[in-house]
Amino acid sequence: MSLTLPDRESVRAEIERLGPPDAFSSLIAVCNAVSRGPVLDNGRELARARAFIYDELMAHWAEEQHRTSGYDRPFAVVALGGTGRLEMTPCSDTDYAFLFDDVVEGNQFLAELQRQCIHTSEFRFRCGFGGETLPFNLDDMPELEDKQLNSFADLRPVYDPGDLTPRFRERIRDTYDPFEHFLHVSEAWRHRWGELDSSPEQIRSFDIKNEGLRVFLAGIWSLAGREFLHSHDVYHTISDPRDLEAYGFLLRIRAFIHLRRGTTPRPSLTGNHPEDILDFDDFLSFGEMLGDDTPEQDRYAFANEVREKLLDARRRVDRFTWGVIGRELRNGRRIRPGSAIHFGVGGLRDAAFVNRETPRQRSRA
Numbered sequence: 106m107s108l109t110l111p112d113r114e115s116v117r118a119e120i121e122r123l124g125p126p127d128a129f130s131s132l133i134a135v136c137n138a139v140s141r142g143p144v145l146d147n148g149r150e151l152a153r154a155r156a157f158i159y160d161e162l163m164a165h166w167a168e169e170q171h172r173t174s175g176y177d178r179p180f181a182v183v184a185l186g187g188t189g190r191l192e193m194t195p196c197s198d199t200d201y202a203f204l205f206d207d208v209v210e211g212n213q214f215l216a217e218l219q220r221q222c223i224h225t226s227e228f229r230f231r232c233g234f235g236g237e238t239l240p241f242n243l244d245d246m247p248e249l250e251d252k253q254l255n256s257f258a259d260l261r262p263v264y265d266p267g268d269l270t271p272r273f274r275e276r277i278r279d280t281y282d283p284f285e286h287f288l289h290v291s292e293a294w295r296h297r298w299g300e301l302d303s304s305p306e307q308i309r310s311f312d313i314k315n316e317g318l319r320v321f322l323a324g325i326w327s328l329a330g331r332e333f334l335h336s337h338d339v340y341h342t343i344s345d346p347r348d349l350e351a352y353g354f355l356l357r358i359r360a361f362i363h364l365r366r367g368t369t370p371r372p373s374l375t376g377n378h379p380e381d382i383l384d385f386d387d388f389l390s391f392g393e394m395l396g397d398d399t400p401e402q403d404r405y406a407f408a409n410e411v412r413e414k415l416l417d418a419r420r421r422v423d424r425f426t427w428g429v430i431g432r433e434l435r436n437g438r439r440i441r442p443g444s445a446i447h448f449g450v451g452g453l454r455d456a457a458f459v460n461r462e463t464p465r466q467r468s469r470a
Contacts, residue, residue: 129233148357
């Protein structure tokens with residue numbers, strides 16, 4: 106029997122029919138069953154359906170808290186990072202944040218939200234999942250940098266009756282340094298991924314997040330950082346659909362591997378998950394997607410197909426980001442808006458050099 110992945114409307118209907126915790130269990134079970142199955146081209150759809158479940162339960166809770174508290178200042182709950190991209194797998198972190206157009210120190214409404222989410226199990230008991238949701242106000246936005254900027258680039262409203270989310274994005278856009286952000290992304294990519302030699306061809310060990318998904322995202326963040334765009338806005342500009350399909354396939358395999366590990370996430374202090382590291386046994390396991398009733402020969406052939414697709418997807422996302430960052434460096438990235446000084450393959454260069462008449466003008470530039 107085929108299973109239908111939940112959309113926002115069906116999630117809301119299940120919350121009304123069963124109540125939040127039972128709806129969570131029921132809907133997640135559907136996503137897990139599809140993740141264990143043999144369909145391979147639904148990675149992004151699977152990740153999006155899972156995110157819908159978390160989003161709607163969070164929005165349902167936030168609306169009730171806002172309404173019953175009497176708090177009359179603008180307030181929002183937003184998704185960040187992978188949650189903000191609607192790209193959740195079974196062991197993904199739940200990346201949500203509270204936004205306030207108000208002080209957060211001594212804020213009694215915030216204190217009550219954090220009591221339920223952090224200091225007690227009340228939120229988990231109510232919604233079926235937990236997470237440490239941090240608060241931010243507009244004054245916090247100029248302090249974002251590096252990894253936090255990547256996370257906030259995918260800022261997406263979940264509950265936002267006062268339209269705070271666009272105001273936060275504009276505040277970040279007005280205060281962040283696009284050049285510094287590009288340096289962070291390109292340096293991290295080069296040192297961690299760009300200098301990999303033959304390791305994409307190996308199947309002894311593969312960190313599907315750090316050596317696959319984040320490789321692709323380094324290219325996306327390089328493009329998004331110019332104007333602080335959401336990753337989805339950049340996805341629409343990708344000329345070869347196979348690049349995004351490869352990324353979706355990595356999400357698909359990540360969901361399957363997470364379920365083999367168990368669905369209790371165990372992130373490290375850096376946000377990495379041991380569940381993301383495929384070992385040799387995982388590469389032999391892909392035939393399990395067909396089920397025990399399938400002949401062993403068919404399962405073996407299917408596993409070979411998945412392994413081939415996985416290696417191809419890893420190569421493709423790597424080539425995608427090589428192309429993006431290589432093109433950015435070849436063309437040169439302005440060090441600030443309106444500046445003629447560009448950072449490129451050979452370092453800094455003056456794009457207006459020929460128009461500067463005196464040595465003093467050239468030196469000043």
